[in-house]
Amino acid sequence: MNLSIENVGKCYGGRVWALRRFSLELKPGVLGLLGPNGAGKTTLMSILATITRASEGKVTWNGTDLAADPNALRAVLGYLPQDFGVYPNLNAQEFLEYLAAVKGLDAATSRRRIDQLLSLVNLADVSRRPLGGFSGGMKQRVGIAQALLNDPQLLIVDEPTAGLDPEERVRFRNLLSDLSGERIVILSTHIVSDVEATATDIALISNGALVAHAAPEDLLSRIEGRVWEWVVPSADLNAVKQCYRVSNTMRRSDGVHVRVIAQDAPPGAQPVVPTLEDAYLDALSLYRTGTAA
Amino acid sequence: MKRSRVLWHLVKADFLTRVRRTSFLVTLAFAVFLGYQTFAGHIVMQLDDYRGVYNSAWVGALMGLVTSSFLTLVGFYIVKGSILRDETTRVGQILAATPMSKPFYTVAKSLGNFAVLAAMVLVMAAAALCMQLIRAEDRTLHLWTLLSPLLLYALPSMAFVAAVAVLFETLPVLRGGLGNVAWFFFWMALLIGGIAPAMAHRGTPGNAAYFHDFTGLPTMMYQMRAPLLKVDPTFHDSFSLSIGSPPPRHRFLWTGVQWNAIEVAARLLWFVWALAAALLASIFFHRFDPARERLIRARTAPVERPAVEELSAAKELARADPWSARLTPLPPASMKNTFVSLVAAELRLMLKGRQWWWYAVAGGLFIGCLAAPLDASRSGVILAAWIWPILLWSQMGSRESRYATGSLVFSAPHALQRQLPAAWVAGVIVAALTGGGLGFRLLLARDLHGLAGWAVAACFIPSLAQALGVWSGSSKFFEALYTVWWYTGAAHHVLGLDYTGTVATSSTPGLYLVLTAALLASCWMRRRTQLAYA
Numbered sequence: 001m002n003l004s005i006e007n008v009g010k011c012y013g014g015r016v017w018a019l020r021r022f023s024l025e026l027k028p029g030v031l032g033l034l035g036p037n038g039a040g041k042t043t044l045m046s047i048l049a050t051i052t053r054a055s056e057g058k059v060t061w062n063g064t065d066l067a068a069d070p071n072a073l074r075a076v077l078g079y080l081p082q083d084f085g086v087y088p089n090l091n092a093q094e095f096l097e098y099l100a101a102v103k104g105l106d107a108a109t110s111r112r113r114i115d116q117l118l119s120l121v122n123l124a125d126v127s128r129r130p131l132g133g134f135s136g137g138m139k140q141r142v143g144i145a146q147a148l149l150n151d152p153q154l155l156i157v158d159e160p161t162a163g164l165d166p167e168e169r170v171r172f173r174n175l176l177s178d179l180s181g182e183r184i185v186i187l188s189t190h191i192v193s194d195v196e197a198t199a200t201d202i203a204l205i206s207n208g209a210l211v212a213h214a215a216p217e218d219l220l221s222r223i224e225g226r227v228w229e230w231v232v233p234s235a236d237l238n239a240v241k242q243c244y245r246v247s248n249t250m251r252r253s254d255g256v257h258v259r260v261i262a263q264d265a266p267p268g269a270q271p272v273v274p275t276l277e278d279a280y281l282d283a284l285s286l287y288r289t290g291t292a293a
Numbered sequence: 294m295k296r297s298r299v300l301w302h303l304v305k306a307d308f309l310t311r312v313r314r315t316s317f318l319v320t321l322a323f324a325v326f327l328g329y330q331t332f333a334g335h336i337v338m339q340l341d342d343y344r345g346v347y348n349s350a351w352v353g354a355l356m357g358l359v360t361s362s363f364l365t366l367v368g369f370y371i372v373k374g375s376i377l378r379d380e381t382t383r384v385g386q387i388l389a390a391t392p393m394s395k396p397f398y399t400v401a402k403s404l405g406n407f408a409v410l411a412a413m414v415l416v417m418a419a420a421a422l423c424m425q426l427i428r429a430e431d432r433t434l435h436l437w438t439l440l441s442p443l444l445l446y447a448l449p450s451m452a453f454v455a456a457v458a459v460l461f462e463t464l465p466v467l468r469g470g471l472g473n474v475a476w477f478f479f480w481m482a483l484l485i486g487g488i489a490p491a492m493a494h495r496g497t498p499g500n501a502a503y504f505h506d507f508t509g510l511p512t513m514m515y516q517m518r519a520p521l522l523k524v525d526p527t528f529h530d531s532f533s534l535s536i537g538s539p540p541p542r543h544r545f546l547w548t549g550v551q552w553n554a555i556e557v558a559a560r561l562l563w564f565v566w567a568l569a570a571a572l573l574a575s576i577f578f579h580r581f582d583p584a585r586e587r588l589i590r591a592r593t594a595p596v597e598r599p600a601v602e603e604l605s606a607a608k609e610l611a612r613a614d615p616w617s618a619r620l621t622p623l624p625p626a627s628m629k630n631t632f633v634s635l636v637a638a639e640l641r642l643m644l645k646g647r648q649w650w651w652y653a654v655a656g657g658l659f660i661g662c663l664a665a666p667l668d669a670s671r672s673g674v675i676l677a678a679w680i681w682p683i684l685l686w687s688q689m690g691s692r693e694s695r696y697a698t699g700s701l702v703f704s705a706p707h708a709l710q711r712q713l714p715a716a717w718v719a720g721v722i723v724a725a726l727t728g729g730g731l732g733f734r735l736l737l738a739r740d741l742h743g744l745a746g747w748a749v750a751a752c753f754i755p756s757l758a759q760a761l762g763v764w765s766g767s768s769k770f771f772e773a774l775y776t777v778w779w780y781t782g783a784a785h786h787v788l789g790l791d792y793t794g795t796v797a798t799s800s801t802p803g804l805y806l807v808l809t810a811a812l813l814a815s816c817w818m819r820r821r822t823q824l825a826y827a
Contacts, residue, residue: 049704053825070825074706085697089646101638102705102712106631109623116621146701151623 001028001062001153003048003184008057009208010043018043019208022057030180032199032216033188034280040208041188042082045158048186049079061154075104078152080143082159082188088132092123092142095131099146110149117145120175122168136163144172155185161194173197192277202276204283211287219279227278228262228269231255240266245285247278261285299393300401307375307405317409320371324364324413328420330536331359332427338534339541340514340521347424348431349439350549354513356421357442358534360414361450361508362484368413368451369476370773372406373458376578377468385581396575399459403571406455414447438549445552446509449563453507456570463577470684473772477780483507503559510534512559516550635711639719642692643685655681655727662730667738670731671795672786675747678728679754679793680779686755687771689720690762690816703824713759713820717813720755731795746794746802753792753809760812763819 003026010019019040024031035041046052047059050070059066061073086095093114100110118124121141126134131142140163147155157176161169176185176198189195195202195216202219204211212219227247232240233255240246244260251257260266261282311317330336338344338355345351379385388398421439426432457479461467467475488511490502506512514532521528524545550556658678662670693699702712725732728751735744754775761771782790791799 046700049700051700051704051825071706074704074708077704079700079704081700083697084700087642087645087692087696087698090642094641094645098638098642099701099705101635102702102708104631104635104706104711105623107634112621113623143701 001184002026002060003154004058004060005044005048006058006060008044008047008054008059010040010047010052011055017208019047019054022205022208022210024203024210024213026184026186026201028180028182028184029200030176030185030187030198032195032202033186033205034190034192034195034202035205035211036190036284039205041205042158043208044205045079045081045156045186045188048154049077049081049156050074051079051081073154076150076153078147078150078155080147080157080160082162084143086131086134086139086142089130091128091130092118092134092145093127095142096146096149100149103150105150113149113151114145117148120148121145122171137165137168140164141168153183155179155183156188157186158188159190160187161189161191169194170197192275192280196276204280204287206284206287212283216276216279219283220274220276223261223274223279223282225271226261226263226282227259227272227274228265229257229259229272230266230269232258245281247281296397300397300404303393303398303401304404304408307402308408310378311375311405311409312412320409320413321416323367324416325420327359327363328356328417328424331355332420332424334540336363336534336536337538337540339538340517340532341525341528342541343521343525343528343543343545344541345517345547346430346544347428348433348546348548349425349435350547352421352425352428353439353442354517354547354550356417356424357446358509358513360417360443360447362510362534364410364413364417364447365450365454365508366477366480366777367773368410368454369458369461369480370473370769371413372409372455373461373472373476373769374767375402375405376459376462380581389581394575395578395580396572398580399463399574399578400568400571402459403452403456403567403574406458407452407567410451410455411448414443414451417447418443435549441550441552442509442513445550445557445560446513449560449567450507450509452567453563453570456567456574460570460574460577463574463579465577470687470768470772473687473769474680474683474776477773477776481780484510487511500555500559503556504562506559507563509560512556513550517547520547521545632711632715635715636718636722639712639716640722643688643716643719643723647685658727659730662728663733664730667734670734671743671793675728675731675793675795676779676784678731679724679750679783680776682723682727683772683775684768685723686720686758687762687768687775689716689755689771690759690764690820691766691768692762694766695768699823709817709820709824713763713817717755717759717816720758721752724751724754735795742797742800742802743795746800746805749802749805749809750792750794753805753812756809756812756816760816760819763816763823 005022005024005026008019008022009017011017022040022044033041033044043052047054050066050073053067064072066073087098090098096114096117097110100114105113115124118127121144123138123141123145126138131139134142140160144157144160147157155176161172164172173194176187179185180198180200185198187195187198199216201213202216203213231252231254234251237249237256237258240258240260244258244262244266246258246260248259249256250259259272259278260269261278265271327336336355336359338358345354376385379388418440421443422434425434425439457476461472461476464472466472484507487506487508490505490511503512510532514530517532518528518530525543655678658674658681661674662678665674688695693702702708705712728747732744732747732751735747757775758771761774762768764770778790778792781787783793785791786796786799788799789801789804791801792805794800794802794805
């Protein structure tokens with residue numbers, strides 16, 4: 001199982017490049033796609049989901065070029081877009097039955113699968129309620145269920161935890177981890193903790209370019225010994241921000257706990273264990289200042 | 294001062310949102326097309342066998358009446374949807390959280406609609422100018438004479454249409470497809486309501502007649518009558534504004550509308566009606582209350598599980614209940630791509646949400662086709678049977694765009710080759726079922742020509758719906774066009790326009806078979822471009 005992205009680019013209106021010379025080789029596992037807003041994550045997802053065509057480059061699924069035969073991928077694709085709609089008059093069961101038919105699942109299999117999925121996403125109790133009355137989080141769970149209808153080999157989920165409550169968020173993260181063994185999962189998000197919990201690989205993307213592609217441990221090892229924390233009075237916070245790359249601040253009774261990424265220890269600072277958020281901020285910052293990550 | 298500034302920005306934003314869309318260019322193109330049709334003599338205004346010399350007066354009157362008559366019908370469909378846009382873009386919820394009052398909003402929306410329609414009037418004004426200069430029967434330009442019919446006939450009518458579009462959008466029953474169908478009949482009532490007093494009084498109107506006049510047609514006729522009677526005392530008071538009629542053989546000189554206070558007041562009163570409609574709309578406007586937006590609500594309260602705010606607690610809960618433990622892998626043979634089940638799914642989707650009475654009426658029409666005398670069935674009952682499902686057909690092709698499900702549907706395998714034809718077949722099934730009574734009768738009567746016409750019609754209607762839906766991304770276009778076509782062509786059994794094909798004198802199944810094929814081909818091509826990889 002292999003998804004290959006070779007020098008892919010996407011240009012909108014003949015002028016704006018949302019993605020440029022993007023290359024990536026994917027094997028089974030969860031790829032966390034991280035990047036700031038407007039980095040090109042959704043564009044990349046749309047290309048991989050065969051929703052939009054790349055302006056340049058090539059995407060192949062198990063050696064088959066998507067431009068030549070997109071159905072080779074669509075048959076095994078599960079896609080949860082960032083923004084999607086539902087038919088308000090249908091209930092969850094009927095909506096999933098419709099999409100199962102569109103995806104080509106036979107009736108008996110789809111019925112069994114839908115029952116399982118509705119129970120999986122905790123919508124079994126409300127499966128007969130029209131979707132028009134669903135909350136944002138409930139619709140999102142319907143979206144998750146439809147993405148899993150055809151037992152996909154490639155699962156693409158764009159901001160999947162948006163609108164989910166903490167419990168559902170954790171449950172979904174666990175699901176992604178459980179699914180990843182035998183399939184490729186691409187998880188696009190800007191919530192670093194979601195990636196931290198599930199990803200076996202991380203791709204950092206900014207301004208339509210690949211900034212870094214590595215295992216989370218590799219990214220963390222790059223900033224090992226460069227993350228510091230100490231307490232400063234509130235009045236000094238601005239001065240600290242001028243001098244250091246601040247990754248977090250937290251106000252406590254003894255002052256402001258400042259977490260920074262720096263080569264050398266600031267006066268009075270103690271080294272701390274880096275998080276993926278530190279690694280993400282560091283990699284982006286280095287990319288923006290022109291230093292390779 | 295502050296309120297006027299807010300109003301200005303609301304109208305401006307609304308106007309800019311529309312003019313920066315491709316559909317606005319189509320709107321203007323339609324106005325240019327209408328202007329050209331008038332210029333080219335395809336739209337003819339005549340009194341008996343006379344038309345006026347193409348001077349500022351006649352050209353201005355012609356353009357003014359074309360605008361107030363035809364563009365008011367189309368203009369409604371063009372501008373309706375401004376509140377829905379605020380709803381779908383969620384801008385409405387932001388506006389609802391401001392101190393802006395409901396009447397203020399509906400008046401602003403009406404003004405935004407009016408600005409769009411006024412732009413079309415501007416195009417017609419430019420066309421009038423060109424027409425007079427190029428026709429060159431009288432090159433002396435009298436600007437007021439040329440433009441006053443557009444200003445005093447077209448603009449007030451457009452203002453009323455703009456506000457009624459907002460009113461329709463605020464009324465739950467009329468905000469959807471039913472409103473689009475209802476507008477045609479409301480527009481007809483406005484037209485007839487204006488003309489009827491003129492027909493009754495034959496040239497000697499009372500003042501009240503001016504106030505009933507929506508388009509200005511009868512008012513204009515009163516104005517032209519006297520000069521024509523001087524030329525031809527045998528004038529029979531016939532006045533028409535028609536498309537495609539042979540040009541009149543004689544000309545007469547007409548120098549323009551002699552405006553009097555009553556006439557001007559009658560025209561300006563339409564602005565007052567427009568304001569009244571906008572204010573009436575504010576009573577029904579729900580201010581983007583989500584509870585009111587969702588018409589379909591669960592009868593019972595949803596089963597809510599207690600929210601778990603602490604992530605650590607949530608982790609514990611989730612750990613005890615792994616999701617994937619309940620998912621079984623699918624066997625490879627489960628992907629069968631059965632077209633029949635997809636057609637059934639499309640049909641279910643199409644029929645979903647219909648109340649029992651909808652099926653009762655459809656069943657009644659089926660039985661009516663079956664039980665009525667054959668002539669009545671083929672010329673009357675079938676018309677009702679094939680207008681009844683209009684709101685089902687109008688969803689075809691545009692549903693994915695309207696409900697933003699395109700990314701889900703179009704990423705499925707063979708979406709072009711399977712989903713589009715399946716939806717079409719579902720539409721044909723609806724036509725065949727609702728009009729099935731007549732089909733059965735024609736079969737029993739061995740009327741093969743009638744049966745062929747019936748079968749072609751059952752294919753043509755969903756083809757038209759799907760093509761217009763796919764191209765426009767909206768149900769509105771089909772609802773408007775089909776209603777007008779149904780009334781002008783099918784209901785009057787006009788040769789070439791009667792798509793039902795069941796009445797021998799007006800049936801042209803060959804033509805509609807070709808049209809069906811062309812529509813399906815265009816639909817296919819358009820959907821191909823919508824799918825990145827067809």
